[in-house]
Amino acid sequence: MSLVRTSNVPLPEIPALVIPALGETLTMVGITMAIVVIVGVPLGAIVFNLAPGGLFPHRTAHVVLSWIISVGRSLPFLILMAAIIPFTRLLTGTNIGIPAAVVPMSIAGIAFFTRIVENSLRSVPTDRARVAIASGASPVQVIHRAQLAEAVPSIVGGLTINTIAMIEYSAIAGTIGAGGIGYVAVTYGYQRFDHAVMVTTIIILIATVALVQFIGDRLVRALTPAARTDLRRTDGRRSTRRAAVAA
Amino acid sequence: MIQLDKLTKAFGHGADATVVLDRLDFSVDSGEIFAVVGPSGAGKSTLAQCVTLLERPTSGRVVVNGEDLTALGEKHLRTARRRIGTVFQSDGLYARRTAAENVALPLEFLGVTKAGIRTRVAELLDRVGLADKAGHYPHQLSGGQRQRVGIARALALRPSVLLSDEATSGLDPDSTASIVELLKELRDELGLSILFITHEMDTVVQIADAVARLDHGRIVESGRIVELLRDPDSLLGSQLRPVRERQDAAAGEVAVDVVYVGDVPGGWLARISRELGTDVNLLGASVETVGAAAVGTARIGVPVHALDRALPLLQAAGLHASVVTASVTPDPEDAAPEASERELEVVA
Numbered sequence: 001m002s003l004v005r006t007s008n009v010p011l012p013e014i015p016a017l018v019i020p021a022l023g024e025t026l027t028m029v030g031i032t033m034a035i036v037v038i039v040g041v042p043l044g045a046i047v048f049n050l051a052p053g054g055l056f057p058h059r060t061a062h063v064v065l066s067w068i069i070s071v072g073r074s075l076p077f078l079i080l081m082a083a084i085i086p087f088t089r090l091l092t093g094t095n096i097g098i099p100a101a102v103v104p105m106s107i108a109g110i111a112f113f114t115r116i117v118e119n120s121l122r123s124v125p126t127d128r129a130r131v132a133i134a135s136g137a138s139p140v141q142v143i144h145r146a147q148l149a150e151a152v153p154s155i156v157g158g159l160t161i162n163t164i165a166m167i168e169y170s171a172i173a174g175t176i177g178a179g180g181i182g183y184v185a186v187t188y189g190y191q192r193f194d195h196a197v198m199v200t201t202i203i204i205l206i207a208t209v210a211l212v213q214f215i216g217d218r219l220v221r222a223l224t225p226a227a228r229t230d231l232r233r234t235d236g237r238r239s240t241r242r243a244a245v246a247a
Numbered sequence: 248m249i250q251l252d253k254l255t256k257a258f259g260h261g262a263d264a265t266v267v268l269d270r271l272d273f274s275v276d277s278g279e280i281f282a283v284v285g286p287s288g289a290g291k292s293t294l295a296q297c298v299t300l301l302e303r304p305t306s307g308r309v310v311v312n313g314e315d316l317t318a319l320g321e322k323h324l325r326t327a328r329r330r331i332g333t334v335f336q337s338d339g340l341y342a343r344r345t346a347a348e349n350v351a352l353p354l355e356f357l358g359v360t361k362a363g364i365r366t367r368v369a370e371l372l373d374r375v376g377l378a379d380k381a382g383h384y385p386h387q388l389s390g391g392q393r394q395r396v397g398i399a400r401a402l403a404l405r406p407s408v409l410l411s412d413e414a415t416s417g418l419d420p421d422s423t424a425s426i427v428e429l430l431k432e433l434r435d436e437l438g439l440s441i442l443f444i445t446h447e448m449d450t451v452v453q454i455a456d457a458v459a460r461l462d463h464g465r466i467v468e469s470g471r472i473v474e475l476l477r478d479p480d481s482l483l484g485s486q487l488r489p490v491r492e493r494q495d496a497a498a499g500e501v502a503v504d505v506v507y508v509g510d511v512p513g514g515w516l517a518r519i520s521r522e523l524g525t526d527v528n529l530l531g532a533s534v535e536t537v538g539a540a541a542v543g544t545a546r547i548g549v550p551v552h553a554l555d556r557a558l559p560l561l562q563a564a565g566l567h568a569s570v571v572t573a574s575v576t577p578d579p580e581d582a583a584p585e586a587s588e589r590e591l592e593v594v595a
Contacts, residue, residue, distance in 0.1 A: 131339040135353035136329045225384040
């Protein structure tokens, strides 16, 4: 019993243990999400427009691409991470640490986010694209202005979900020596029964996820004109009705 | 002007092909409003999409100001499409853009400078009467206002042809009337050729100079509005005439529907009664102004014994008459199916 107690981290030292770990988690998730957005947005737009009814429908290309994404989505993260270790080493020269964690996290994240972008684009009424084409837009302009720009609130909402999933993945990645808050929780809290560290990491994880969700919700609101002006809506309605009567 | 030359669109190939548009031929001159009407499924939306080449026609040509759009490749087509402004049924406004930003859209695609966009957008919003709504988002505008923004956007690139794809469908009568008024003004000011696709007969009478009825992908009837209204045998004409409540003929009388355009002097009913030496009863009537002409429709009850003499008299007075019921005393049960039949035609 005394042995276990002596191995516990003294309370005043917990911040020194947990704060750098939080930094590592945020670094891992931050780098991953940057890659996920840069690759996932165009990829999602391509998948969407390869499908029937898209700008450049192509059955074979769509099926192949869609299938690859589904494979990425179907493997549990732990297995995906282990399975692609040779690829990770090829890319980063290592199979431990933050760089090694970012590779599988990005792959899982891209597969996830591509579907989110595709789904968000589906929710944009198709007449928006038709308006753009009839107004003389190029395919890139249609994707940019008519599809992605109109889907921004929905994509940002999906990005929030994706970021939170990546925080969870980072904890799993911690087990291959990437560090981070999840690693601390597992090694100190779970393996050494250090309840104080365990509780601290749980609180930090809950707070981080809550903060990400809060920021995401705020962003979605700010990006949706109809939601943003909700409070003034009654006024707006009244004035439009008056205008309609006048007309 | 815009001209359709044997425009055909079929979906599918070979024996399974479904012909949606079958060799459509018509042209809309500058300053003319040409309406295409038809029930849903007649091919109206396919027609709208083929005119702007959003959907490639299977065969036939779409010619705008002498240029054959169907012969163009995708890149040139992008430029050529700018000569056709489109107003969509569902206004198609971008929810995350203000009215001004929506109108700016085609100018942005073209690559107009910011200053150029600002001037043109202000001009356009002012023209459609929404100068004070520039900063409003679509959800803050009424249906009629949204459609005005859609019209301003369609005109942004100074097209010579305006395609209105069910632009007034779903609007209340007041908004429809104001949109119709706006389109007529714009036609006069800018010399636009307006192709007005709709399923609403009421709106056609208000707006169009000429009309074609599309059914199962074919134009089954077409002509100038005034002439169609004058023609008692025209199905399109009868659908275009305003529907009013009419009473049934009393016993011993025969109901006669009468149509006239313009030049028939008022008081024709009294004159004919006098010449027949018996009273002719008015069962329902209306006079509407269509274009520049007054179109009158009436149902009169003529005593059976005077019917043979009445018809030539009506004809001589310049009125087109058609007998509604042959039976002397209309049995309500006989009359009912016919009435509902007429209603169906109007609804269709």
